[in-house]
Amino acid sequence: MTTSPSPLSSTPSLYVVATPLGNLQDIGIRAQAVLAGVDAIAAEDTRHSQRLLDALGIRTKLFALHEHNEQAAVGQVIRMLEAGQQVALISDAGTPAISDPGARAVARVREAGFPVVPVPGPCAAVAALSASGFVDDGFRFVGFLPAKQAARRAAIEDLRAQTVPLVFYESPHRIVECVADLAAVLEPSRDIVIAREITKIYEQIARMPLGEASAWLAADPNRCRGEFVLIVAGAPAAEGLGAEAERVLALLLAELPVKSAARLAAEITGAARNTLYARALELKGS
Numbered sequence: 379m380t381t382s383p384s385p386l387s388s389t390p391s392l393y394v395v396a397t398p399l400g401n402l403q404d405i406g407i408r409a410q411a412v413l414a415g416v417d418a419i420a421a422e423d424t425r426h427s428q429r430l431l432d433a434l435g436i437r438t439k440l441f442a443l444h445e446h447n448e449q450a451a452v453g454q455v456i457r458m459l460e461a462g463q464q465v466a467l468i469s470d471a472g473t474p475a476i477s478d479p480g481a482r483a484v485a486r487v488r489e490a491g492f493p494v495v496p497v498p499g500p501c502a503a504v505a506a507l508s509a510s511g512f513v514d515d516g517f518r519f520v521g522f523l524p525a526k527q528a529a530r531r532a533a534i535e536d537l538r539a540q541t542v543p544l545v546f547y548e549s550p551h552r553i554v555e556c557v558a559d560l561a562a563v564l565e566p567s568r569d570i571v572i573a574r575e576i577t578k579i580y581e582q583i584a585r586m587p588l589g590e591a592s593a594w595l596a597a598d599p600n601r602c603r604g605e606f607v608l609i610v611a612g613a614p615a616a617e618g619l620g621a622e623a624e625r626v627l628a629l630l631l632a633e634l635p636v637k638s639a640a641r642l643a644a645e646i647t648g649a650a651r652n653t654l655y656a657r658a659l660e661l662k663g664s
């Protein structure tokens with residue numbers, strides 16, 4: 379662990395600062411020092427972030443950088459950096475650029491040749507994963523699914539063959555429809571973790587088979603309130619196929635027809651071609 383006397387670099391930089399998801403105590407010591415030390419903070423919603431700064435006793439000035447003005451606002455960020463100033467970037471909650479504005483700003487600042495310094499901290503997806511009990515080696519972060527049902531179901535279908543847990547963000551407006559579509563498209567025996575209001579008063583993290591999730595939500599109207607992370611188990615392993623064969627097959631299936639994917643997966647992993655072919659059909663099918 380290292381600490382430095384100054385939280386800021388000697389070179390003008392953009393600091394990408396994670397902020398609390400709900401519990402103010404989750405603000406990092408370094409995050410506070412950076413927010414207090416920079417010349418200005420680009421924020422997704424200045425009114426929302428002003429309340430955070432007030433609570434922390436930080437007086438740095440804020441300006442808006444959101445999805446509708448990102449290109450123009452990043453011009454301002456670059457001009458400030460050129461003038462030797464230090465700038466921080468924050469979003470409403472969690473880590474900027476993760477299903478939040480900021481990614482394009484970061485790309486342009488990097489292109490302009492200035493350092494971009496992450497100041498890590500809360501992220502809803504990582505917080506939910508850490509308490510989910512899934513033991514897989516990886517995960518697939520999806521973020522928000524499409525708002526319209528046909529596109530949402532198609533997107534879920536495209537994820538069907540993934541063998542690692544799938545991580546989604548969802549709002550209270552669409553949680554019921556989203557969970558219903560996940561259960562309709564994926565195997566109902568897969569587990570789902572519904573993590574809502576993480577770090578807030580009504581935090582709830584429940585795990586159940588996907589086929590039971592709609593009934594669980596319907597059982598108590600409070601369960602549909604707040605912000606959600608959903609984590610759905612990856613495609614169930616077929617009998618006789620190991621995790622590595624499943625992983626290789628899923629990767630190949632994303633690019634190739636069933637027959638070629640099964641043949642190549644058999645060559646790479648040594649698993650039986652017939653079993654792989656049957657599994658590939660299952661993953662591509664229904």
Ligand code: SAM
Nearest residue numbers: 399472473478501502547548575576605606607
């Ligand atoms: N950049 C943020 C992060 O690092 O997690 C995510 C921003 S995204 C616009 C907002 C979504 O994150 C919400 O709709 C919800 O899916 C998820 N989220 C944010 N705060 C949450 C919380 N306290 N509990 C559960 N999910 C949360």
